[in-house]
Amino acid sequence: MEMIELKPETMIGKGLHRECYVHPDNPNRCIKVVVLRGEEETRREQAYYKFLQKRQITWEMLPQFYGVESTSMGPGAVFDLIRDADGEVGKTFEYYFESAELTEKNLIGLLTSLQALKTYLFSQNIITMSIKPKNIIYQRQDERSGVAVIIDNIGNSDAIPLASHCRTFGKIKMTRKWNKFIALLQKDYSENSLLQTQLVNKLLD
Template sequence: MIELKPEAMIGKGLHRECYIHPENPNRCIKVVVLRGEEETRREQAYYKFLQKRQISWEMLPQFYGVEPTSMGPGAVFDLVRDTDGNVGKTFEHYFESSELTTQNLQGLLESLRALKKYLFHYNIITMSIKPKNIIYQRQDDKTGTAVIIDNIGNSDAIPIGSYSRYFGKIKMVRKWDKFVALLKKDYPDNHPLQAQIVAKLSD
């Protein structure tokens, strides 16, 4: 059994806590702490589905299965680290500060545009897309990669979008537009974000 120590925790969402894997610094373990069983089931089912397809994992952490931990079943994923070795920070972190947005403007914009292309190219279906669920894997002042760490999968009763590129695209155009609308609504005072990023994410 893997012992998860409080000091190894790197993040916490509504349902789960995320820890550095004690045996592998490039992996993390997520444990459910509050009513996340359904989300976890959907996520793991969707990962299984993606693993059968030949997708690239460049902007999605790989999933390595479930291991028993001191906090219950732990789902093991790639841990996203910046080029300097630090654990990557979310887009929420960058967008909460106009200074950080300005300093990393080009990489934040280009990585989100690349993420959009990637999701459409591989027909990857997500639930709602939120800045707190995307890590900006920073490379340097001008470059980085957007990695989506949470809320992928399809909750439709009949998930046609997962099997049909045509319907998948219709679905994901809506999700992406909602993401852009959310950035407008949640960060009205971040001027570089609104003028230099949001305005260029819709095409």
């Protein structure tokens, strides 16, 4: 197979370890390349994806993984690229919660989709590392609705990954991760008063 040339202007986001580009052959897929010490996380992510693929989960709130292609920046992992209903690349919950205005405009959809994400993760027994707002995309449908899609940091780093194989342990682990996520939202967006009151009302059960 031919090597994929990644152009700087097609970059859609960057984290601490990876850069994410639009796939030049398919606008609905993205390619992630490691730019700083992310090999171990990438290996764990791909192993966990293989495990989920075998289990035949539904992919409503998780991008599918399509394997690795060689690129001008090294090996690139190919995933669904999450786009809003209007075709724009989806923005993270961090982006929405940093703005009181965007939170207010999209409040119902943001909170309803997070509640649905929690239900999804628990019902499919999907295990994550820390859950962070920068790693969840709000796939905006319209003013009142959207889907929360988790794009990074799934998997289990335990030496003996009981939670991955046993729902009871999975539920215990994910309850802890979810509660930490809510606590993080309370700490990092303490100035977003609308978010804070709604968190207490809707997401603290």
